Amino acid sequence: MTSMSSIVLAASEHADVVPVAADGVFSWMWLLVAIPAVSAAILLIGDGAGDHGPLDRFGHLLGTAAAIASFVVGVVGFVALLGQDVAERAVTQDLWTWMQVGGFDVTMSVYYDQLSALFVLLITGVGSLIHVYSIGYMAHDPRKRRFFGFLNLFIAAMLVLVLAGDYLVLFLGWEGVGLASYLLIGFWQEKRSAAVAAKKAFIVNRVGDLGLALGIMLMFAQFGTTNIHEVGLNVTNASQSVATALGLLLLLGACGKSAQVPLQSWLLDAMEGPTPVSALIHAATMVTAGVYLVVRSAAIYDLSEVARTAVVIVGCVTLLFGAWIGCAKDDIKKALAGSTMSQIGYMMLAAGLGPAGYAFAIFHLITHGFFKANMFLGAGSVMHGMNDDVDMRHYGALRKLMPLTFITFAMGYLAIIGFPGFSGFFSKDRIIESAFATNFWAGLAALLGAGVTAFYMTRVMILTFFGERRWREDVHPHESPKIMTVPLIVLAALSVVGGALTFSDWIEDWLTPVTGSEHHELGVPAWVITLIIVAVVAVGASLAYVLFARRDVPDTAPQQVSVFTRAGRADLYGDAVNEAVFMRPGQYLTRSLVYVDGTGIDGAVTGTAELVGDGARGLRRLQTGFVRTYAAEIFGGALVLVLALLAVNLA
Amino acid sequence: MTVEPFIGLSALLFAIGAIGVLVRRNAIVVFMCVELMLNACNLSFVTFARAHGNLDGQVAAFFVMVVAAAEVVVGLAIIVSIFRTRRSASVDDASLLKL
Secondary structure, X not given: OOOOOOHHHHHHHHHOOOOEEOOHHHHHOOHHHHHHHHHHHHHHHOOOOOOOOHHHHHHHHHHHHHHHHHHHHHHHHHHHHHOOOHHHOOEEEEEEEEEEEOOEEEEEEEEEOHHHHHHHHHHHHHHHHHHHHHHHHOOOOOOHHHHHHHHHHHHHHHHHHHHEOEHXXXXXXXXXXXXXXXXXXXXXXXXXXXXXXXXXXXXXXXXXXXXXXXXXXXXXXXXXXOEHHHHHHHHOOOOHHHHHHHXXXXXXXXXXXXOOOOOOHHHHHHHHOOHHHHHHHHHHOHHHHHHHHHHHOHHHHOOOHHHHHHHHHXXXXXXXXXXXXXXXXXXXXXXXXXXXXXXXXXXXXXXXOHHHOHHHHHHHHHHHHHHHHHHHHHHHHHHHHOOOOOEHHHOOOOOOOOHHHHHHHHHHHHHHHOOOOOHHHHHHHHHHHHHHHHXXXXXXXXXXXXXXXXXXXXXXXXXXXXXXXXXXXXXXXXXXXXHHHHHHHHHHHHHHHHHHHHHHHHHHHHHHHHHOOOOOOOOOOHHHHHHHHHHHHHHHHHHHHHHHHOOOOOOOOOOOOOHHHHHHHOHHHHHHHHHHHHHHHHHHHHHHHHHHHHHHHHHHHHHHHHHHHHHHHHHHOOOOOOHHHHHHHHHHHHHHHHHHHHHHHHO | OOOHHHHHHHHXXXXXXHHHHHHOOEHXXXXXXXXXXXXXXXXXXXHHHHHHOOOHHHHXXXXXXXXXXXXXXXXXXXXXXXXXXXXOOXXXXXXXXXX
């Protein structure tokens, strides 16, 4: 990494932020969490589960209303924050003391600043739209009350995560969203694949959570506090190795939650959940929590170049990894999931660039939240019309029958490939530029990723909406009801205009107090890079056009394919590696432990018993039952005794 | 007084009794041989009591006689009851008390 020396200066910049006590509107920010939490509690433990009580008939409306109410509170808070002085935009409100043990003190507090405010808007805004969409999507599900309860639980937990002023409270939200994710991936638990996918997501996330938990313990051991602000102040006085260890541990946590290599394997399977869940949790919000963690811990990463480099490497590897997988999948949701991994890789890459990239990571996170939620919901709308078929080879020519879905999906498509003027263009362009300015290879990986993204998204687009109709016979595609298309239209509009956040550097300036800022000069003018990116994107898209639009699409996936395609279809052997490296050795370990337990430990115990038993069985022969034998033994004994006495006396 | 003849007789009687216990199968005969051994011991006791001129050995002999009488009562009762159930007085037939 080059030109990292100036970063320590930038670090001291945002450590200067002094949170002010909340008053006025800000003292009501706890409502953000409380509303969906109460709604979730009512929906999940309210009486009459399973029968057709009022909660079963109107519960989805309550859940949606709770999400919208939370969004309204978020908007009010955001507007109020805009009205504050820059120095007073980090407000904190202590609610109660969660735990107090000796000098260790964890306060349940709401920490609302520029970064939290953006996340709150994204979570509650996109969350509300997806709640509305779910009313239509889950209309015929007998357990939709539970579904909305879980969604509310997720919103509440995610808001705890982003409003936490203490790493331990953040961890509470972190585990809460993990639980909600588990419950919602396995929502159709009668499907074995869904149940297994939920378990897999949960277990892989535990590995990451271990990193985060160890990081928090290290903070406590080193600084005696887990308060985010205080850790940020203390870490500047700590040694380099502590900062590096903290950075790497937090990165492990981020990798688990954000499906980054090497903990990426759960995200593709997570698509077993209902599509609104994939859109909300596994595209727009929860999986970006890792990026949030890195940006929130900017004070730590600013001090450790090793940790930052690790973040950049993870980001680069994942963005190419996800893009590769996205190219090979025929399942529309899995193609989009690969794309999600890839886009979060971009965010990680940006976050790893330090103060030069934090703001762009968050910017891309927000635009990605819009266009990826849009495309997932669009995919859900397509599936809705295609009898829940997810194989893109069975789609084709849907643009005329699903005009609204097609147009909104196209907006998301143009945004994600970075078509000039759309939101993704601005956010991805900024990341690639800063990557090039910091490290040529990271920039090259990001540029290549942009081309591949254009390729596989064009493929998804062509296979789904263009070409010949390849539908199954009993499928009658139709446009989805208004309750589903209206959220699509709103998200499509946001995908188009989301780039406006960066006009006159608004989002960079807005986040500077939290993340610091730094500008690296490029060797070439920025428009040259932009031009190159657009050219690469055009090449990727044209390649997909030549390969998929100009030829017939086989109804089943061809088996005679290149090594690359085969690897992509197998998720780049992520599961195979996990199985070979962790699962099988683990199994062998447990089996050998069972063997040691069975033969060694149990062997010692049963062996002793058997030895005693065998000895007793031998001695038993002496007990013949014949009186005369006993008499002979007694005489023999007496004789020996007498002889011994005589020998002693005579000696 | 010479003790050797008495002790010799006692030893002889004891040996006869011991051999009888070991080689005979009839419970009554075994029983009598036991009595013979006890009385061989009694003979030794009184011989040495006489030789030493005190009464300790004679007291011991009385104890042996009392115990022997009690033992005879119990033992004969057992032998009779075994004979009633098994129609046999052979000690080898009563060999069930084993593993």
